[in-house]
Amino acid sequence: SSADPQNAQRSYPGYGQSGFAVMLDAGMWLTTVLEPTAILAMAGLGFLTGVFAGEGRLLVCSALLVAVFVALVLFLKVSGIEFGGQGQLPAQRRWGILVAFTLLSGPGALWALESIIMPGVAGAGLLALLAACVGICISMFANSGFWLVSVVVVFVHGFTDLYVFGVRFQVFVGVCLAVVFSVASFATYRKDMNSIALLGPLVGFGIAGGARSFSSPAKCTVNLCGVIATAYVLLLWIRRHRHLPPSLQGCKFVRLKFLRDLCSGPGLGIRRCQDLPPEAFGDPTKAEVIISVSHRWMDRHTCDIATPEFPQGLRLHTMVQKLDMHFSSLGIGKGRGLGERWRRFCESLTSGRDVLVFFDFMSLPQQGIALDGVVLPRSEEDEALFRQCLPNMGVLYSMFPVLVCEEVTGTVGPYTESGWCFSELQIALLGSQLDKFSSTCGVVRQLARPPHSLKGDELQRFVDATNDSLDGKVFQEEENRATVRAIVGSFVLKGRLVEAVQNTHIGRLAEVLVDLEHHRLRGFLDEPVDELLNTPVHLAVAGGFTAGVRQLLSSGANPTLRNLRGDTPMQCFLLPRLGSAARTCRRAAHSSLVAETGEPAEKIGAAFIEDGDLGIESSSGSSSEDFN
Numbered sequence: 329s330s331a332d333p334q335n336a337q338r339s340y341p342g343y344g345q346s347g348f349a350v351m352l353d354a355g356m357w358l359t360t361v362l363e364p365t366a367i368l369a370m371a372g373l374g375f376l377t378g379v380f381a382g383e384g385r386l387l388v389c390s391a392l393l394v395a396v397f398v399a400l401v402l403f404l405k406v407s408g409i410e411f412g413g414q415g416q417l418p419a420q421r422r423w424g425i426l427v428a429f430t431l432l433s434g435p436g437a438l439w440a441l442e443s444i445i446m447p448g449v450a451g452a453g454l455l456a457l458l459a460a461c462v463g464i465c466i467s468m469f470a471n472s473g474f475w476l477v478s479v480v481v482v483f484v485h486g487f488t489d490l491y492v493f494g495v496r497f498q499v500f501v502g503v504c505l506a507v508v509f510s511v512a513s514f515a516t517y518r519k520d521m522n523s524i525a526l527l528g529p530l531v532g533f534g535i536a537g538g539a540r541s542f543s544s545p546a547k548c549t550v551n552l553c554g555v556i557a558t559a560y561v562l563l564l565w566i567r568r569h570r571h572l573p574p575s576l577q578g579c580k581f582v583r584l585k586f587l588r589d590l591c592s593g594p595g596l597g598i599r600r601c602q603d604l605p606p607e608a609f610g611d612p613t614k615a616e617v618i619i620s621v622s623h624r625w626m627d628r629h630t631c632d633i634a635t636p637e638f639p640q641g642l643r644l645h646t647m648v649q650k651l652d653m654h655f656s657s658l659g660i661g662k663g664r665g666l667g668e669r670w671r672r673f674c675e676s677l678t679s680g681r682d683v684l685v686f687f688d689f690m691s692l693p694q695q696g697i698a699l700d701g702v703v704l705p706r707s708e709e710d711e712a713l714f715r716q717c718l719p720n721m722g723v724l725y726s727m728f729p730v731l732v733c734e735e736v737t738g739t740v741g742p743y744t745e746s747g748w749c750f751s752e753l754q755i756a757l758l759g760s761q762l763d764k765f766s767s768t769c770g771v772v773r774q775l776a777r778p779p780h781s782l783k784g785d786e787l788q789r790f791v792d793a794t795n796d797s798l799d800g801k802v803f804q805e806e807e808n809r810a811t812v813r814a815i816v817g818s819f820v821l822k823g824r825l826v827e828a829v830q831n832t833h834i835g836r837l838a839e840v841l842v843d844l845e846h847h848r849l850r851g852f853l854d855e856p857v858d859e860l861l862n863t864p865v866h867l868a869v870a871g872g873f874t875a876g877v878r879q880l881l882s883s884g885a886n887p888t889l890r891n892l893r894g895d896t897p898m899q900c901f902l903l904p905r906l907g908s909a910a911r912t913c914r915r916a917a918h919s920s921l922v923a924e925t926g927e928p929a930e931k932i933g934a935a936f937i938e939d940g941d942l943g944i945e946s947s948s949g950s951s952s953e954d955f956n
Contacts, residue, residue, distance in 0.1 A: 362402065362406040363403065363406055363407055363563075363566060364559075364563060365402075366399045366400075366402040366403035366406065367403065367527070367530065367559055367562060367563070368559070369395075369399040369402075370396050370399045370400060370403070370527060370530060370531050370534075371530055371531065371533075371534045371555045371559060372534070373392050373393075373395045373396045373399060373531075373534075374396055374504065374530070374531035374532070374533075374534025374535045374538070375534040375535070375537055375538040375541075375552075375555075376392050376538060377389050377392040377393055377396065377500055377534070377535050377538060378500070378534065378535035378536060378537060378538025378539035378540075378541070379538040379539070379541055379542075380392065380538075381500055381535065381538070381539050382538065382539040382540075382541070382542060382543070389500060393500060393503065393504070396504065396531060397507065400507075400508065400511070400527065403527070404511070404524070407520075407523065407566065409515055409520040409523070409524065410515070410516040410517065410520060410611070410614075411514045411515055411516060412514070412516045412681070415583070415584070415585030415588075415679045415680030415681040415682075416679045416680070417656050417657070417680070419656065419657035420656065420657060420676070420677050420679070422657075423657060423660065423676075423677060500535050501531075501532045501535050501536065504528065504531040504532060504535065505528045505531075505532060508524060508525065508527050508528040508531070509525055509528060511524055512524035512525040512528075516681050516682075517611070517614040517615060517616070517681065517682055518616045518678075518679075518682050519565070519568065519614045519616070520614065522565060523562065523565055523566050526558060526561065526562040526565060527562070529554070529558050530555060530558045530559060530562060533551045533552070533554035533555045533558060534551070534555050536551045537549075537550075537551030537552045537554075537555065560902075563902060564893065564894075564901060564902055566894075567890075567893065567894025567895075567902065568892060568893055568894055569613040569614070569890065569892070569894055570612055570613050570614075570615070570618070570861065570892060571613065571856075571861060571889065571890050571891070571892075572612060572613075573720065573723060573851065573854055573855040573856065574851070574854055574886075575716060575717065575719075575720040575723075575851045575854075575855075576717055576720055576723060576724065578692075578713040578716060578717055579612075579686065579691050579692060579717055579724070580601060580609045580690075580691045580692075581609060581610055581612045581615070581618060581684035581685060581686055581691060582604075582608055582609060582610075582684065582685045582686075582687055582690050582691065583607075583608060583609065583610045583680060583681050583683070583684060583685075584648075584651055584655060584680040584681075584683040584684070584685060585679075585680030585681050586604075586607065586608040587644065587647065587648050587651070587685065588648055588652075588680060590640060590644060591640055591644060591645060591648050593640075596640055597630075597632060597634065597640045597641040597644055598630070598631055598632040598641050598643060598644050598687075598689060598690060599690065600631075600689055600690065600693075600694040600695075600696045601689070601690055601691060601692055601693050601694060602693055602694070602696070602706075602710065603696065604690060608690075610681060610682075610684045612684055615682055615683065615684040616678055616682040616683065617655075617675075617678060617682065617683045617684070617729075618684045618685075618686065618728045618729075619651070619683070619684070619685050619686070619728060619729055619730070619731050619765060620685075620686045620724045620725050620727075620728045620729070620730050620731070620752075620756075620761075621647060621685055621686060621687045621688075621730075621731050621733060622725065622730055622731070622732050622733070622749055622752040622753060622756065623643060623647070623687075623732075623733040623734075623743075623749070624734075624736055624740065624741075624742075624743045624745075624746045624748075624749050625689070626642070626643065626736055626737055626739075626740045628804065629695060629696060629697035629703065630696075630697065631643065631689035631694075632644055632689075633737050633739075633740075635737065642735060642736075642737060643733060643735070646733055646735045647685075647687070647731070647733050650731060650733065650765070651683070651685070651731070654672065654675050654676065654765060655675060655676065655678050655680070655683050656676060657676055658676070659672045659673070659675055659676035660672070660673055660676045661673075685731075686724050686728065688721075692713070692714055692717055693706045693707075693710030693711070693713055693714050694706070694714075718811070719811075719814070719815065719818075720851065720855075721815060722751075722752075722755045722815045722816070722818065722819060723855055723856075725752045725755040725756045725759065725761065726755050726756065726758060726759030726761060726819070727759070727761075727856060727861075728761065729761050729764040729765050730752070730756040730761045730762055730765065730766055731765040731766055732753065732762070732766040732769045732771055732772055734769060734770065734771045741802060743771055744771055745801065745802050746801065746802055746803075747798055747801035747802060747803045747808065747809060747812050748803070748808070748812065750794075750797065750798065750801050751794070751798070751812045751815060751816050753771070753772075753775070754794045754816060755815070755816065755819065757775060758790070758819060762775075788820055791816055791817055791819065791820050794816050795813055795816065795817070798812060798813060798816075814847075818847070818849055818852070821840060821843055821844055821847065821849060821852065822852050822855070822857070824836070824840045824843075825837070825840045825841075825844070825852060825853075825857075825864055826857050826864065826867070828840055828876075829864050829867045829868050829871070829873060829876055829880075830867060830871065832871060832872075832873045832876060834875045834876060834879070837876050837879055837880075838879060841879060841880075841883045844883075845883070850883065850884050852864075853865075853880060853883060853884060853885040853886075854885060854886050854889055856891070859892075860891050860892045860893065861891045861892045862891045863885070863886075863889050863891070863897070864880055864885065865877065865880050865881070865885050865886075865887055865889070865897045865913065866891055866895075866897045868880060868897075868909060869897040869898065869905060869907075869909045869910050869913050870897075870900075870905075871909075872907055872908075872909050873909060874907075874908045874909040874912055876909075877897075877909045877912050877913055878912060881912070881913070881916045887913045887914075887916045887917040888917045896913075896917065897910070897913045898910045898913050898914045898917065
């Protein structure tokens, strides 16, 4: 649910053994019930509106329309949709207006012609609807809502040819669409905007179906099928979230709009995470784009250095300039092929609030320095969060596209000299995350690219070569070298884990699980392993690897984590999976046992394993060194 942005352990009602946790879980359950209830209410009320519109009862229709809007408010409330400015640049708005008018000029000309030739069919109602769609499309396009509006315009044109009992039911369709799209245009994130906008055709199908319920049962059936299909797509879209691994849920992500504001504001610059206002951060579960930045610190306590050319800081300016090459009008027309040019064009219209950046100094609690030169340490809570995230930093550079910022001042050594930068670069290289935003970077072009899909001995040799290169890299504290080696080396185990699950090799999987336990890396069992953010349990269930599912669960894997589509391992596009692997996982995820027994997560799976425990004990401990 979008009301649960950090994907807390909501499937375990007794998790944490606190009353607050139980209340939170109950709230999440209520949300999952109210969201589809509001959706069905809008569709049903829309259908009734169409029925009475066909009979000419305007007063009843108006009352039903008010009820539709009440259901809309309920949907917005329980879905946790965030409203506010979208952070668009003026040039992005101008391009949005141009493309929106271009896309709608065809349907607009056709409707205008219809209104002249067949005024009884089209009339002023459809023209008013067209004007509303054009106006809303202008404000929505920078978030790629133009395609949705265009689809709705074509649908309304094709299904509003009915003139029944002196009442044009398409007027009610137009009102619903105009209101829904108006509300959607104020959503902060593209995901929320599209979720709201999908309610437009949902209600439109319902009204059209109700108006045809007497005159054309066949067309009514078609429209009701449209209601079902749209509701299903809407539920899938609402469930679509980017869930971070549990070990990284304390990380924060900075909005591109806030970085732009820092660049333009007098006397501002990069500040540590603890000193940033709440509006600086966005929701990673909803944002359209997340980018991890790899850079070399130029100052131990401030990270950045101001120069005469860049008074707000060299790193801040160079980073924003590189991001604007993709997420502003500067990216239009760039690229080699037609496909890349189209991708860059869509990126260039993405708003500043929909682009989030992981920048370590601003995303994790850091030490600071006061005006009098006194070092400001992390608090105990911040230190605990920092230590929790540090061993899993490599996931961010293999999970999201990486932007390399190699620029440094003359008093600082080059980017490639830093051990942390080198490890981030190698991890991003293994995860194929350098091509999108860093392909033109000089450091990246000098890299020796390994073969794609390294596995087994090839992966081990690559990591061994990386570790040998670390001997010549610089660390501010020598003990950090061991931390980096552990982060890089852990990717060998992760690769072996994925390979064993994909090949359904039970013996190798058991060996990898023992190694993960030995290195205290049990958290890898809950980390995403592909672009859809599937966990190893997702892969095992999808592949019908029942024995592998049992081993993963007995080792403490969480059977309720969701992938990008919002599916748990037991689901596929919201529908339940069948088969013994899915049944095993479903029994392990049964929340009632946890509520009654209060057992920790790692014991849940073992309680449902038919063949008994595999004897692999779990440990969630981790060791790390200072990230600075």
